Amino acid sequence: xxxxxxxxxxxxxxxxxxxEGLKVLKKLEELSRxxxxxxxxxxxxxxxxxxxxxxPDWAIExxxxxxxxxxxxxxxxxVKPGILERGILLKMRFELDLYVNLRPxxxxxxxxxxxxxxxxxxxxxxxxxxxxxxxxxxxxxxKGTPQEIAVQEMINTRFGVERVIRFAFxxxxxxxxxxxxxxxxxxxxxxAHDLWERVFAEVSQEYDLETDHYYVDAMAMKMIRSPESxxxxxxxxxxxxxxxxxGAEIVGGLGIAAxxxxxxxxxxxxxxxxxxxxxIAGKRIANPLAAILSASMMLEYLxxxxxSKWIEExxxxxxxxxxxxxxxxGNLKTYEVGDWVVKFLEVV
Ligand code: NAI
Ligand code: MG
Numbered sequence: 277x278x279x280x281x282x283x284x285x286x287x288x289x290x291x292x293x294x295x296e297g298l299k300v301l302k303k304l305e306e307l308s309r310x311x312x313x314x315x316x317x318x319x320x321x322x323x324x325x326x327x328x329x330x331x332p333d334w335a336i337e338x339x340x341x342x343x344x345x346x347x348x349x350x351x352x353x354x355v356k357p358g359i360l361e362r363g364i365l366l367k368m369r370f371e372l373d374l375y376v377n378l379r380p381x382x383x384x385x386x387x388x389x390x391x392x393x394x395x396x397x398x399x400x401x402x403x404x405x406x407x408x409x410x411x412x413x414x415x416x417x418x419k420g421t422p423q424e425i426a427v428q429e430m431i432n433t434r435f436g437v438e439r440v441i442r443f444a445f446x447x448x449x450x451x452x453x454x455x456x457x458x459x460x461x462x463x464x465x466x467x468a469h470d471l472w473e474r475v476f477a478e479v480s481q482e483y484d485l486e487t488d489h490y491y492v493d494a495m496a497m498k499m500i501r502s503p504e505s506x507x508x509x510x511x512x513x514x515x516x517x518x519x520x521x522x523g524a525e526i527v528g529g530l531g532i533a534a535x536x537x538x539x540x541x542x543x544x545x546x547x548x549x550x551x552x553x554x555x556i557a558g559k560r561i562a563n564p565l566a567a568i569l570s571a572s573m574m575l576e577y578l579x580x581x582x583x584s585k586w587i588e589e590x591x592x593x594x595x596x597x598x599x600x601x602x603x604x605x606g607n608l609k610t611y612e613v614g615d616w617v618v619k620f621l622e623v624v
Pocket of ligand 2: 518
């Protein structure tokens with residue numbers, strides 16, 4: 277079976293880490309029956325500065341024909357913040373309707389967490405990815421005056437809330453997980469999150485899974501105090517954005533945080549959570565594990581569970597043997613970590 281993957285390395289370390297992810301996927305082709313056809317796209321800051329183009333509509337149409345999209349990172353100090361995020365990343369999320377942002381928070385080795393005495397953290401965040409405060413609804417009144425008003429609307433549709441909550445329950449069931457936790461702020465957001473709570477209660481009736489609920493502020497505390505108590509967590513767009521950064525930090529940092537932007541019916545886009553890191557770009561010290569684990573998530577999404585696990589095991593071993601970059605207290609270069617993961621792939 278040939279799988280077609282669109283590849284967007286993007287800017288800065290995006291290019292460096294995607295190269296390592298592709299190296300691992302190509303090794304997998306040698307070791308298993310999987311085969312890939314990669315097509316690379318140049319979108320990102322460089323391309324924008326040269327052509328004025330962010331992500332053209334024809335590319336969106338083309339992406340729809342791929343099995344998945346593998347993305348590095350975008351961003352460049354020369355481009356005004358927002359142009360690339362809205363023009364490329366959010367455009368993909370919205371126009372491909374990638375309504376689930378799947379972000380695992382998994383501790384691969386006890387030495388990676390700053391939390392004392394914790395050795396088991398294995399949470400999967402299901403973040404709503406197309407609505408909430410990030411839907412882009414709102415505007416200015418009296419802009420530029422001392423009386424200026426800026427309004428940012430929080431969009432919650434029954435359809436959008438239900439499909440992401442349903443995804444969380446389906447995901448939990450399919451992956452043998454036991455509990456789904458809803459995180460919201462219904463005590464203050466009495467309309468928007470009331471809808472979330474009602475839909476969550478309703479959908480949970482259809483599943484034989486434990487459920488649980490936290491307000492987002494209490495959740496931030498609880499994730500530090502007892503992260504082991506969470507399994508699958510479903511939450512609105514902005515809370516998911518923030519809590520998963522916190523999550524990344526308790527399991528080893530941005531260098532290892534992987535993610536998927538998914539629409540189960542159409543396609544998925546897989547990317548490390550981190551950005552283009554201009555401060556370390558070109559130094560060959562970027563941690564490629566987040567990008568490699570994102571490739572592993574992509575394979576899981578494509579129903580290649582065994583191959584996905586292989587990559588994860590190889591990453592685990594690289595961490596256990598300290599074959600890692602400086603951000604994880606190692607002394608290897610980006611491509612050396614990739615080489616070790618490839619080597620460990622041969623023996624798992
Ligand atoms: P960033 O994630 O690029 O970097 C934050 C800090 O973490 C930096 O000190 C960086 O060196 C470090 N870091 C990040 N990834 C690392 C890795 N793999 N290995 C080792 N260290 C790593 O976030 P920042 O600095 O806020 O943004 C830089 C640019 O990236 C901006 O233009 C921003 O808009 C863009 N960005 C893009 C994202 C995306 O493409 N999905 C996500 C976040 C930011
Ligand atoms: Mg973020």
